[in-house]
Amino acid sequence: MSEYIKDRTNLHHFIDISIRLTTEKDASKLLEEILKVVMSISHSDAGTIYSVTENKQLKFETVINKSLNLYLGGELGEPVDFPNIDLFIDGKENETAIVAHAVNSGDVINIPDVYAALPFDMSAARNMDARTGYRTQSMLTIPLKDHTDDIIGVIQLINVKDQHGNIIPFSDELVTLIRSFASLGAISLTNSTLIKGMEELFSTFVETIAMAIDEKSPHTGGHCKRVPALTLMLADAVHNTDKGPLATFVMSDSDRHELDIAGWLHDCGKIATPDHIMEKSTKLETIFDRIEYIDTKFEIIKRDLEIDYQKQIISAMKLNRPIEVLQFERLLDTELKQLSLDRAFLQRVNVGGEFLSDEDVANIDRIASQYQFVINEKQTPLLSEDEVENLQIRRGTLTLGEREVMKRHMDVTKSILDTLPFPKHLSNVSEYALGHHEKLDGTGYPQGLTKDQMSIPARLMAIADIFEALSAVDRPYKKAKPVSECLTILGRMVEDNHLDADIFAVFVECEIYKQYINDFANPEQLDHVDLTTLPGYSPIK
Template identity: 85%
Template sequence: MVPLFIPKSSGNMPQHIKDKINLHHFIDISVRLTTEKDSSKLLDDILQVIMSIANSDAGTIYSITDNKQLKFETVINESLDLYLGGRLGKPVDFPNIDLFIDGKENKTAIVAHAVNSGEVINIPDVYAALPFDMSAARAMDARTGYRTQSMLTIPLKDHADDIIGVIQLINVKDDENNNIPFSEELVTLVRSFASLGAISLTNSALIKDMEELFATFAEAIAMAIDEKSPHTGGHCKRVPALTLMLADAVHLIDKGPLATFKMSDAERHELDIAGWLHDCGKIATPDHVMEKSTKLETIFDRIKFIDAKFEIISRDLKIAYQQKIISAMKKNKPIEVLQFERLLDTELKQLALDRALLQRVNVGGEFLGEEEQTHIQRISTQYQLKINGEKIPLLSDNEVENLMIRRGTLTQGERDIMKRHMDITKNILDILPFPKHLSNVSEYALGHHEKLDGTGYPRGLTKEQMSVPARLMAIADIFEALSAVDRPYKKAKPVSECLHILGSMVNQNHLDADIFAVFIESEVYKHYINEYAKPEQLDEVDLDNLPGYSPIR
């Protein structure tokens, strides 16, 4: 046993000295309630203080489990030199005690009855404590030669008057080391110290609950986004995972400019929360923009509407030429008939080629060339169709604008809408009252669209204005987007292409070169692809010719 050094109370010690010692302990524990982060350590100390002031030989702390059982947290018996559980003791292998048996309150176990009734139970001799079941205590005594006699059981109540645990003391001693009952005066004193134990448990539970609530809230936002956009929801789940992978790698690197970067568990948790919240503003992004898989997609893909207009034009062409052919046949002009048939065939073939061009362009490749843009402009002015006697062009101005998109599927206006998710994210994070230990969440989360040269958004920060976690999240965010296998508007890229794009952004002073080097040399990208993407994406990477990469020295 490794006990806390606390002088034992003594019957021949002057009362004013004992009172001074007890007051000192009370003040010390009260102060530590506001500073000690380890509730297990504090509870151990409180138990040992209570045992000291009561001159008790043994003590136990129980917690209450979610399935209504009492769990042994710390067990101390000085005569048996026993110290189980707590912050230093061996694991407690005693079975949990049921609070209810067959749906009824367990009234045979003293600690269970104390919890169910909320009463302090003071027993001078447990062997005579009917109707409580003391068979376990008797069996333990038989094995160890110990004699369990006086027992004090105090339920611990939180601020809502709910019982959250139990402190139990055994065998208070007199000056001759004989077991004696707990006096009422002693019970009152012990209860005052036990209340501090209740405060410690309550504080620990409240902090844990708040942490779980906030972490779950962050994940719930990702779930909500997942409901409206599965691929974006997947992105919100994968970025935190990749961010922590990369952060751990940077934490472990022992050379180069980042060798001094270290993260505590609390800082790692803070970064994880930031990862979950980094795109929370997308919950307000319109579905038809976020899910736009083709250039002409709105609520539906308008290429089908254009196909229908091509069908009308094709039908009108055929009707017009058929009338000319019939007229030529009536005039017995076979040569004109052949000419009209050839012209019709030529125009229909061109119509089919133009239709196929728009279908292909609509998919949204990596880049739309000048020649294709010229063809789109020609098509928009060349074809007309008549509806209700009114001639309208094949393509509207909006359809032309969308088809002319050079890269991807979004117009500039739609890109601005997408970018606005960062403003919404910032607004959400700004109104959240983050506690001190989560004060960096906003800075980390908002950094993934910033660029080292200050041309990013939403705040236009430079490298010097950004923390290492914020800069590494930018790399994680982009790599996830490039390698994602669930995007409706593009195919997943092989790793070599993803890294080449990242390296090019490093050369443009958009991404951090030192973090990129760790990303490469720690092979974080390989671990991530194997776990979250498709292993076949892991093609050969030529590190000697990879832009933006320099080996860590």
């Protein structure tokens, strides 16, 4: 080593090379860097670095030849059009190619003169030399091993030169030096590959959670996929904003990845939410929609009414009282019509698509107290107390108790995220993910945070989450709302200090809603939006 690091300058060069190898994270760039480093320290005229493919072949990553002014592959070079080299031919190890032999054996191969290198087939090198006028002479081939001793690549150096420019063999001391750098490069490459593999594993695992929720609840699974997309659309728009209070907000690629992970995980706790609540598409739905049970009870009441009146009609006919017969028939018809109206009313309010008025609530109480029937000589009301409670839900399909169960998904989400040992570059995932049900005035959940306690990514995820829910086309309990209505609801939440006004302004002015609707919803929802009357919106200045 002293021959090649003779003074302080060379020592600095040595250290710089080590740093470059250990700081580069991109695998392809790292391979290129390893080749350039070992060519530099060995004064080699040419070199090639190969990667090992999954189908047992060697792929040319970078090819450099100084004398021929050749630079192929890597970040800056021309594309490499050389065919891959098979490690096995007809099920047997490829013994004719030096690089294949190096991989299969794990040996370092040092050849002073390749033209005399038997038993290797050097015809390819000779043919290349004949076409280019180049003379391949000394060659060093070093396999790169990872932490499990698997070969992940090969370095091949050609024509090492002395200080006078003469081609010489690779000395044992130089081979040792090159191997040390190759090992350092292999370690760096392994770490880079492992990090990338772990990132891909974690990202895929996160997406499988959404897939699991999708299997449990198709409409919620769609929500879990769409919220990350809308969140990044809005985050990119805020990042690109160059005016207003958010002009200083910027995101790196790492920040964006972190926010994307948070988006995928924001509702992971719903995997523990009971199916009968998650999938409650009507007010009376449990395992089945109890409106069918109530329909059956209406049929029994209708039958009893008809039987009771028929008895009275027959009795009046026997007594030859035609006026009473006519009166009974009219009363029966009136009661059957009212029964049919009340039945249709309960079927309508069961859907939960509209806000229930005080008059509607009172009407449900009237129906519950008015109709009864007899089963096993016992008077049974048409509606049980639980059915009355569910039918009198003012908005949506969930009772207050069921809403509390739904809200608990955030506690489960928090427990899951608190358990995960996020690395430093994902340390904000939990904060971002848990922020989508918080409100700026501190009345949200699960932690009751205020605006000052919430980051911009958490605040923008809240807008993305609500807009997705309002505009969704796959909810079983409601129709998809037009954009104007969705934005009006968001704007009112801004006025109530629940959502961030500045982020809402970016959402509106950059027309993120249009991009999202075109990509993930129904373009027919894109109706006219009058910004002059939109609540909660103020132009960005």
